[in-house]
Amino acid sequence: MSYPRRAWIVLWKDVLSERRSKETLNALFFFALLLLFVFQFSLGADRERLVAALPGLLWLGFVLSGLLGLGRAFLGERENDCWEGLVVVPGDKSAIYLGKVGGSLLLMLVVEAVVLALFGIFFNVDLAPHLAPLALVIGLGTVGFAAVGTLFAAMTAQVRARELLFPVLLLPVLVPVLLAGVKATEAVLGGETLGAVAHWLRLLAAADVIYLTVGVLTFDAVLEG
């Protein structure tokens, strides 16, 4: 029972810290709002252009806010001198990784839900009929994003140029998730069934499994530096 408890306590700590400080959440909400203003300004009222660009813009919003959020995933450990503590606790370090992924995932899903709602309001798009399939696509994409993002955030947390290195390393690896996410979102918003985008969903699920497996297997080495 120790492994799940250890993963849970990391998740609990991250969520509690964020709930109290609200540092990342507030910054992400503000950033998402700003992004929407820019999108709205650049696209104007051209409905046709908007519909074509919407899936890409939505994922661009997720990626940019996700990069900001994930980049801060190990800020608490760095600022509070707790990194060494995580290294020397006995036991499998992948529990720490899974707890961190869980914390990042929750944070990203909250921000994405708000971004989605704001997209609906700003661009006057009725998302309600597509909500369930959209949630599945976004959920699967976000798991992969959080899994690989948390690992890369840990890798770059202790280096000097981390703000630069983190997106440079992460974005190429995220290509399968972005590709499948955008294409599946486009199809779902166009009224297609989940069956029609099953191949994209399979790609997202496969990416999730691969990223999580790689994270679990390598996090120990990453943490030890």
Added chain:
Amino acid sequence: MAADPLVHIAGLGKAFGTTLVLDDVTLDVRSGEALAVLGPNGAGKTTLLRILATLARPTRGIARVAGFDCVRDVERVRARVGLLAHGAWVYEDLTALENLRFWTTLSGLTPTADELRAALSAVELERVADERVRAFSLGMKRRLSLARLLLARPEVLLLDEPYAGLDPRAGKWLDGYLTAFKAAGGAILMTTHSFGRGLGAAERIAILSAGHVVHQTSLAALDAEDVRRLYELHAEDSA
């Protein structure tokens, strides 16, 4: 025959690039004993503790804790060592109690709420158990770290400047804790700059200078002034 030492260091060396930080260090700490390592800044004291805590790998030589090698048996060493590092390892947005719960659970321990509060009470932080650590002073954070060690029940304590930031009352508590820890069979290796309180719990001192152990002696017949003279003679000569 004497029991094997709980901490055994032989011919230990550590280099960062071409800079030799530790060179041919040999030390033992037995059960029920405390060794204080004195030395000027940059002498290699913290590196020595980091190797024993498995946070750094030696370049050569042997470092063992409770019979386990600090390079090959990392997990077993970690399960037996309690480290009080420079950083307090506390999350400032959590309360004192939540910090203890976090670190003990992460270490695979399952203390009850009463045990957590008792540990805070021992370091006189019970009154602020439910307050966020952000408002704590350095000394209070240090005491919280000591409460973490209290709950972990290690066999070997590695303490980096344990008295730094503690007021006399907390220092006295630490004296008592270290004495009880030794009486229970534990071994302590600590670094210190202090010739007074910092040596209260130690039976022996080792003076480290430029990565070398330049002098080792028992404290049985020495007072603080003798230690200061020894330090000035050996550490400053070789520095």
